[in-house]
Amino acid sequence: MASLISCPHCGSRPKEEFEIKGAALPRPAPDAPQSEWFDHVFLRENPRGRYDEYWHHAAGCRRWLVVTRDTASHEVEACRDAAERVPA
Amino acid sequence: MRYSAFSVFRNALDKHRGWSSAWRFPEPKPHYDIIIVGGGGHGLATAHYLAKEHGITNVAVLEKGYIGSGNVGRNTTIIRSNYLLPGNNPFYELSLKLWEGLEQDLNYNAMVSQRGVLNLYHSDAQQAAYTRRGNGMRLHGVDAEMLDRAQLKTMLPFMDFDNARFPILGGLIQRRGGTVRHDAVAWGYARAADARGVDVIQNCEVTGIRRENGRVVGVETSKGFIGCNKLGLAAAGNSSRVAEMAGLKLPIESHVLQAFVSEGLKPFIDHVVIFGAGHFYVSQSDKGGLVFGGDIDGYNSYAQRGNLAIVEHVAEAGLAMIPALSRIRYLRSWGGVMDMSMDGSPIIDCTPIDNLYLNAGWCYGGFKATPASGFCFAHLLARGEPHSVTRAMRLDRFERGYAIDETGRGAQPNLH
Ligand SMILES: Cc1cc2nc3c(=O)[nH]c(=O)nc-3n(C[C@H](O)[C@H](O)[C@H](O)COP(=O)(O)OP(=O)(O)OC[C@H]3O[C@@H](n4cnc5c(N)ncnc54)[C@H](O)[C@@H]3O)c2cc1C
Numbered sequence: 446m447a448s449l450i451s452c453p454h455c456g457s458r459p460k461e462e463f464e465i466k467g468a469a470l471p472r473p474a475p476d477a478p479q480s481e482w483f484d485h486v487f488l489r490e491n492p493r494g495r496y497d498e499y500w501h502h503a504a505g506c507r508r509w510l511v512v513t514r515d516t517a518s519h520e521v522e523a524c525r526d527a528a529e530r531v532p533a
Numbered sequence: 534m535r536y537s538a539f540s541v542f543r544n545a546l547d548k549h550r551g552w553s554s555a556w557r558f559p560e561p562k563p564h565y566d567i568i569i570v571g572g573g574g575h576g577l578a579t580a581h582y583l584a585k586e587h588g589i590t591n592v593a594v595l596e597k598g599y600i601g602s603g604n605v606g607r608n609t610t611i612i613r614s615n616y617l618l619p620g621n622n623p624f625y626e627l628s629l630k631l632w633e634g635l636e637q638d639l640n641y642n643a644m645v646s647q648r649g650v651l652n653l654y655h656s657d658a659q660q661a662a663y664t665r666r667g668n669g670m671r672l673h674g675v676d677a678e679m680l681d682r683a684q685l686k687t688m689l690p691f692m693d694f695d696n697a698r699f700p701i702l703g704g705l706i707q708r709r710g711g712t713v714r715h716d717a718v719a720w721g722y723a724r725a726a727d728a729r730g731v732d733v734i735q736n737c738e739v740t741g742i743r744r745e746n747g748r749v750v751g752v753e754t755s756k757g758f759i760g761c762n763k764l765g766l767a768a769a770g771n772s773s774r775v776a777e778m779a780g781l782k783l784p785i786e787s788h789v790l791q792a793f794v795s796e797g798l799k800p801f802i803d804h805v806v807i808f809g810a811g812h813f814y815v816s817q818s819d820k821g822g823l824v825f826g827g828d829i830d831g832y833n834s835y836a837q838r839g840n841l842a843i844v845e846h847v848a849e850a851g852l853a854m855i856p857a858l859s860r861i862r863y864l865r866s867w868g869g870v871m872d873m874s875m876d877g878s879p880i881i882d883c884t885p886i887d888n889l890y891l892n893a894g895w896c897y898g899g900f901k902a903t904p905a906s907g908f909c910f911a912h913l914l915a916r917g918e919p920h921s922v923t924r925a926m927r928l929d930r931f932e933r934g935y936a937i938d939e940t941g942r943g944a945q946p947n948l949h
């Protein structure tokens with residue numbers, strides 16, 4: 446794991462300040478079929494490589510972030526606020 | 534060659550030049566009845582029981598590195614069957630029974646040591662939880678015993694019983710639990726399977742699963758295409774990667790767990806001891822080193838190495854339990870990649886693909902499961918139906934609402 450995560454609000458901070466939640470997956474619509482919800486809650490691509498994850502800057506600005514990280518090299522590629530819209 | 538005291542003596546006469554290799558190094562045949570992907574403990578045990586229990590010997594175990602290079606050679610060697618839930622307990626108890634006869638079965642010294650596994654409790658609530666667990670075990674016919682402070686003080690007098698924050702009030706012990714030399718388990722199963730005709734093929738990475746009309750016909754490997762009638766996946770931390778080759782998405786995340794060993798010390802910890810107020814467990818190896826570990830690092834990882842924050846965290850928890858550890862030096866640390874499932878329990882099951890079978894989701898507790906996992910996976914591969922003790926360990930249990938969640942933490946793999 447890279448030792449620093451670059452928070453868009455606080456700058457480059459030690460990763461111990463952050464808490465991981467897990468995969469940042471698009472949430473299905475509330476009335477989506479059960480199969481879609483099952484997939485969202487229980488199934489994971491679990492890639493070896495680039496992965497988007499929710500991290501919480503618990504000992505900093507306390508914002509939820511989306512961190513793009515490599516699961517094999519542990520390198521952090523990007524980090525943005527979770528509320529920020531990404532162009533499709 | 535059978536191993537015995539006599540064979541050691543006889544070979545000594547020849548200055549130990551007469552020993553032969555414990556298993557062969559075969560090149561793959563074009564086709565097998567059954568191929569198993571992954572030469573860890575589970576894959577090798579599966580091959581052994583396929584040959585021994587079901588008479589199926591036209592079997593290959595394909596391992597991308599050398600056998601024992603995965604988690605089977607990286608774990609902290611603890612075996613126990615102190616599980617609470619009915620979906621888990623009979624399986625782990627079958628495993629413990631198989632451990633008890635393993636060395637005779639394999640004719641291999643795996644240093645099975647039933648030194649007892651002790652879980653400490655530090656509050657009334659925790660005492661109640663452990664009493665419940667102990668009762669659950671006894672209802673399954675498994676040994677469990679509650680110990681009070683006075684008893685613990687005779688066993689482990691150097692623990693910090695009156696720690697202001699985490700006083701040690703008592704413990705739950707399973708005396709039949711203990712440790713096993715992990716490498717010897719891989720080697721013993723490999724040798725026994727090989728002796729019955731199984732091909733254990735090392736340096737053979739599976740890179741693709743070839744299917745025709747929906748069925749698996751074989752695997753693409755770094756040694757070329759190898760055909761099979763049935764394919765079993767036992768790739769532990771890489772389960773998602775190999776399952777993806779067949780288009781399957783699993784309820785699994787890969788995480789890194791670290792383990793540590795100290796410099797050699799005179800014997801002073803006779804049991805496996807598990808701190809209940811933080812994640813820390815320790816035992817002492819026959820060489821004298823303390824073998825210990827704690828939490829997973831918490832983030833998804835395929836790297837077999839972890840972070841310093843956990844090294845510090847584990848040391849702190851250890852000191853809270855045994856202050857004397859402060860003077861002990863770390864000798865080595867390492868990491869292994871674990872297949873963390875969505876409820877913390879494993880999967881031994883068929884898949885939506887007819888002749889493809891899955892053995893995965895072992896989290897950080899799959900070493901103790903090795904014999905039963907192999908025994909039951911062999912049963913499934915040979916007969917196409919689950920063994921009775923694995924009937925809850927289904928792949929579709931999440932969708933049906935039958936998760937086996939020992940800790941009650943839900944679909945959050947890094948908390949199990
Ligand atoms: C630090 C640590 C401590 C642990 N402590 C304990 C403990 O005290 N007690 C306990 O019960 N459990 C413990 N575990 C868990 C236990 O080690 C694992 O659950 C168990 O070993 C997994 O099964 P295995 O032995 O078959 O896995 P592995 O030995 O990892 O076998 C899987 C094999 O598949 C191979 N493979 C992967 N992909 C491919 C491919 N594409 N082609 C060919 N081969 C492939 C790998 O190289 C590997 O050798 C611990 C784990 C770790 C990492």
Ligand SMILES: [Zn+2]
Pocket residue numbers: 452453454455456502505506507508
């Ligand atoms: Zn911040």
